[in-house]
Amino acid sequence: MHEIGMLLLTVLELLFQLVLLLVLAPLMGWCLDELPLWLGGRGVSPLRFRLLRSARFWGGLLKVPLAGPVALALTTAILTLSCLPAITTGSALSGLADPLMMGLLVLLGRGFLARFLLQGERGRLGAAFLLLCLTEALIALAAPGTDGLAGLCAMLHIEPEPGLEGALAACALALGIACPPLRGEDVTRMLCSVRDQQEREATRSVADILNCGWLLLLADLSLPVSVGLAQGGVAGWWLGLMALAVRLVLTVMVVIGLRLMAQECSARLTALFAGVALLLALAGRFGT
Amino acid sequence: MSLCLAALSIPVSLQNAEGGRSRRSAIASTVILLAGLVAILTLSPAVLAIAIGVLATQDRDACPAVWSVPTLLLSVLFPGQTPVLLALMPVLFWSALVRRGGKGSPGFMSLLGASLVWHAPGAIALELITGLEIGVLVLVGWSIFGARRPGDLGLLRPVLLMGLVTAAQAEGLADCARIALEALFLDLALRGVCSVLADRFPVLLMACLPLPLMPGLAVLWLGIHAALGLSAGVEGWSVPGVAVALLLAVLGLSDILVFGEMFRTRQGRVTGPSVLLLGATGLLFPALVLGIVSPVLHAIGGTWVWPVWYLGGGDGAHLPVMAIVLLGAAIWIGLVRPWRISGGIIHLASTLVPALVTFLSIGDGLFGEPPALGWKMRRGIVAGRRRLGMLRKMEAPVLPDLHQGAIGLWLVLLGLVLAVLGVMA
Numbered sequence: 182m183h184e185i186g187m188l189l190l191t192v193l194e195l196l197f198q199l200v201l202l203l204v205l206a207p208l209m210g211w212c213l214d215e216l217p218l219w220l221g222g223r224g225v226s227p228l229r230f231r232l233l234r235s236a237r238f239w240g241g242l243l244k245v246p247l248a249g250p251v252a253l254a255l256t257t258a259i260l261t262l263s264c265l266p267a268i269t270t271g272s273a274l275s276g277l278a279d280p281l282m283m284g285l286l287v288l289l290g291r292g293f294l295a296r297f298l299l300q301g302e303r304g305r306l307g308a309a310f311l312l313l314c315l316t317e318a319l320i321a322l323a324a325p326g327t328d329g330l331a332g333l334c335a336m337l338h339i340e341p342e343p344g345l346e347g348a349l350a351a352c353a354l355a356l357g358i359a360c361p362p363l364r365g366e367d368v369t370r371m372l373c374s375v376r377d378q379q380e381r382e383a384t385r386s387v388a389d390i391l392n393c394g395w396l397l398l399l400a401d402l403s404l405p406v407s408v409g410l411a412q413g414g415v416a417g418w419w420l421g422l423m424a425l426a427v428r429l430v431l432t433v434m435v436v437i438g439l440r441l442m443a444q445e446c447s448a449r450l451t452a453l454f455a456g457v458a459l460l461l462a463l464a465g466r467f468g469t
Numbered sequence: 470m471s472l473c474l475a476a477l478s479i480p481v482s483l484q485n486a487e488g489g490r491s492r493r494s495a496i497a498s499t500v501i502l503l504a505g506l507v508a509i510l511t512l513s514p515a516v517l518a519i520a521i522g523v524l525a526t527q528d529r530d531a532c533p534a535v536w537s538v539p540t541l542l543l544s545v546l547f548p549g550q551t552p553v554l555l556a557l558m559p560v561l562f563w564s565a566l567v568r569r570g571g572k573g574s575p576g577f578m579s580l581l582g583a584s585l586v587w588h589a590p591g592a593i594a595l596e597l598i599t600g601l602e603i604g605v606l607v608l609v610g611w612s613i614f615g616a617r618r619p620g621d622l623g624l625l626r627p628v629l630l631m632g633l634v635t636a637a638q639a640e641g642l643a644d645c646a647r648i649a650l651e652a653l654f655l656d657l658a659l660r661g662v663c664s665v666l667a668d669r670f671p672v673l674l675m676a677c678l679p680l681p682l683m684p685g686l687a688v689l690w691l692g693i694h695a696a697l698g699l700s701a702g703v704e705g706w707s708v709p710g711v712a713v714a715l716l717l718a719v720l721g722l723s724d725i726l727v728f729g730e731m732f733r734t735r736q737g738r739v740t741g742p743s744v745l746l747l748g749a750t751g752l753l754f755p756a757l758v759l760g761i762v763s764p765v766l767h768a769i770g771g772t773w774v775w776p777v778w779y780l781g782g783g784d785g786a787h788l789p790v791m792a793i794v795l796l797g798a799a800i801w802i803g804l805v806r807p808w809r810i811s812g813g814i815i816h817l818a819s820t821l822v823p824a825l826v827t828f829l830s831i832g833d834g835l836f837g838e839p840p841a842l843g844w845k846m847r848r849g850i851v852a853g854r855r856r857l858g859m860l861r862k863m864e865a866p867v868l869p870d871l872h873q874g875a876i877g878l879w880l881v882l883l884g885l886v887l888a889v890l891g892v893m894a
Contacts, residue, residue: 246806249817250824256801257681260793274796277789281690285681292828293821303831307722310679314693314718318711321697326785459711466707 191273195263198272202262202393205429207235209396210389212433214365217440231389238386247383250293255387257290261394265401266331268421271411275331280320280402283330284313284356287395291363294388295371301446308451309360315455316352316402319462323348330401334408344465346406348458353403355454357436361445362392400432517588518545521581525560532563549589555600557585558628566608566620576624576660583627583653586635594636595709601629602716609719613840618730622723623660623677626692627653629713629720633695634769636706643770645698648783650769651759651776652691658758659684671735672743674728675825676750679721682794684754687780692717694782701784729829736826741819752794755780 208228215225247255264277288306292298320333323345327333337346368388372381401408407428409421439445518541525531540556547553559567561578586592605622612619630653637646663673679689693714700710756777759766767773779787807814842850 242804246809247804249805249820252801252804253821253824255804256797259800260797264793276787277792277796279690279786279788281693282681282686282788282793285679285686289681289828292831293824295827296823297827298830306831310722311715311718314689314714314721315711317690318693318697318714321694321714321782321784321786322700322707322711325698325701328786332785463707463711 188273191271194268194271195273198267199259199263202267202397203239203390206389206393207231207386209393209429209433210365213362213392213436213440216433216437220437220441234382235386235389238383241379241383245379248380251380251383251387254290254293254391257286257293258387258390258394261286261290262390262397265394265397266334266408267397267401267425269409269411269413269418270331270334276329278330279317280330280398281313281317283394283398284309284316287391287398288313288360290387290391290394294363294368294384294391296374297371299367299370305360305446308448309356312352312356312359312451312455315458316349316356319345319348319352319458323462323465330405331408334401334405335410337406338410341406342465344461344468348462348465349405350403351454351458351461353399354435355451355458356402357399357432358439358445358447358454359451360395361436361439362395363388396429396432396436399436400428403432404428515545517548517585518542521557521560524577524581532560536560549591551589551592551596551600554585554589554592554597555604558582558601558604558625561585562624565624566622576664579624579627579660580657582625583631583657586628586631590635592635594632594639595705598629598632598636598709598713601625601632602712605716605719618726619723621727623720623727626656626688626717626720629716630656630692630695633692633699633713637695637699638769640699640703642699642702644783645695645702647766647770648691648698648781649695650766651762651780652688652695654762654765655684655691655755655758656688659688659754662754667731667735670743670746671732672739672747672822672825673750674732674735675747675829676754678725678728678829680725682748682751682797684751684790685721685724687755687788687790689717689721690788691780691782694784694786698782698784725829725831729831732829733826736822739819739822741815741817744818744821745814748794748798752791755790 208231211228211231215228219225246252261283263272264274265283266272266275266278288309291302292306295302320327323342324333324336327336365385368385372384375381375384404424407421407424409417409424413421444450522537522541525537531537536556537560540553540560544553544557561582565578586597605625608619608622630649633649634646634653637643637649659677663677666673676683677685679685696710696713696717700706700708756775759780760775760777763773763775774781778791779789781787802814805814805817807817810816
């Protein structure tokens with residue numbers, strides 16, 4: 182009986198995490214698109230339009246089924262959001278969160294969203310692929326025995342490893358530079374040949390959810406310690422929720438900062454941070 | 470182990486037999502199959518060299534004889550030495566990677582390469598892998614500066630993985646050797662099956678790619694974990710392990726390039742059911758292959774496991790292939806609701822094909838134009854080229870055309886080698 186209760190709790194946490202992140206997705210999309218404009222002193226569109234569009238999208242989804250490719254993009258986004266550890270490591274699917282698999286899922290979703298690849302998107306996806314492999318390798322090098330991101334978070338609570346944490350933060354930064362989230366204007370360019378109003382709105386909403394998944398992955402990689410433990414109890418859960426909010430805000434701020442400084446997609450900075458990650462992880466390994 | 474490799478070679482040769490309609494090409498493919506089987510199964514270096522020689526003569530774009538004849542002779546005299554093994558790699562992969570003819574049997578060559586490494590107990594895996602890395606870097610650099618696509622670099626992956634297997638065995642890490650071997654078998658089986666069925670179901674080419682939901686990702690993941698397991702367990706392997714992981718990633722990117730191109734040329738023949746077949750491949754293929762080869766894996770090390778639900782990385786990590794595929798399929802079907810659309814799930818699956826083609830065009834721009842270099846570097850390159858040209862003008866010994874009477878020539882060479890061995894004994 183106790184075990185069934187625990188299982189139900191994990192499923193409940195999974196559902197809560199998914200719904201919370203899906204609600205946060207339009208908010209984060211708004212921040213990514215409008216905050217740089219607002220900081221530049223220009224007028225911005227109100228947040229409620231975004232939220233309404235997202236609500237219309239989910240309402241429409243119940244009535245009319247999606248087209249195949251967009252549905253696949255949304256599937257990858259939902260899989261990412263439900264598998265990545267967000268509040269605590271105790272959610273039902275957090276055991277499936279292998280960083281390489283999750284990252285590639287988001288990249289696959291990005292590829293399926295558009296009818297053609299944007300200019301420069303090829304280089305971004307290729308670089309992100311290499312960096313994800315590097316991340317997976319560094320985790321396996323510095324923390325052998327951990328199972329995916331959830332296992333890594335749990336291990337770092339028990340046995341802090343500054344070398345690995347620094348390396349992962351550098352990796353996340355490199356990923357953010359090499360493959361920034363999709364912007365509103367990117368999606369507009371993707372949609373230049375699409376006339377159907379409903380499909381346009383659906384693509385925009387799915388792009389927001391994919392961005393949310395990508396940013397959550399970057400946030401989890403850069404601050405894995407802030408994910409709560411499954412055994413933390415109620416206080417631990419609340420702490421995990423706060424930490425999730427702080428982590429996401431920080432990630433969004435860093436991404437917007439990169440955007441404002443025009444450092445996105447800079448090959449030099451990507452290589453620099455990837456090198457820093459490699460050095461930190463190797464130094465951590467040789468240091469112990 | 471050898472038997473398993475030999476069994477894997479049969480689908481590859483089947484592809485050859487199907488490719489050629491005429492009687493002549495059928496004979497050629499039989500020769501290739503026989504020579505390859507001999508080479509994979511044999512333990513005698515002399516017979517191995519002859520078999521590779523015969524294989525090389527079946528190929529128009531084979532490695533120049535100036536390189537291949539001395540190398541094969543050396544491989545008889547010093548069997549299983551690392552430099553000789555490395556020197557044999559160009560002989561095996563010349564037509565696929567340098568000439569990019571694609572006429573030979575590249576899949577066979579990677580099998581042969583893996584079996585060569587397996588039969589070379591004296592080789593030092595670290596040096597072998599370093600050599601392979603340098604080779605891949607040279608090839609990639611050459612194609613960047615030449616502004617053309619590299620050949621199918623993924624062919625080198627089995628050799629690399631076999632290097633990891635022998636290294637892990639030499640260090641006594643049975644688990645790690647087992648993981649590398651799992652990746653190796655999965656890779657070879659994927660290439661064999663997909664190349665045979667690619668004419669009927671071109672969409673199966675996708676299964677080799679390192680994308681999520683595809684078995685190719687399992688190969689990449691297992692390879693990375695095997696390499697890093699080695700570097701976590703052995704002191705000197707920290708940096709080479711990470712380098713091998715990155716090399717595997719580069720090979721994965723090259724796979725996307727090569728298979729994306731092949732897929733696009735056959736795009737018209739992709740149907741809805743075959744996309745569903747691809748999904749089933751992603752779901753069942755790893756479990757099936759690893760189940761079949763599990764006795765061999767068991768013999769290498771570890772307990773008897775048949776990984777069905779997830780693949781183990783040997784270091785505590787797991788790749789939940791089946792769970793992710795099933796979950797993704799359930800969500801996708803829930804979103805598209807095929808029962809409400811005329812044509813059902815087959816029509817919906819066929820709408821995925823254009824998006825797949827779009828996604829696979831990732832590699833198009835990568836090798837489009839040569840990088841702009843500074844004047845100083847250009848001057849250096851031109852000077853180097855001039856010197857190379859002068860070298861080329863020097864008189865080179867002219868070797869006979871080896872396509873005619875190939876087997877006879879190699880038999881003569883075998884006689885010579887045996888004579889030398891007799892004198893040495």
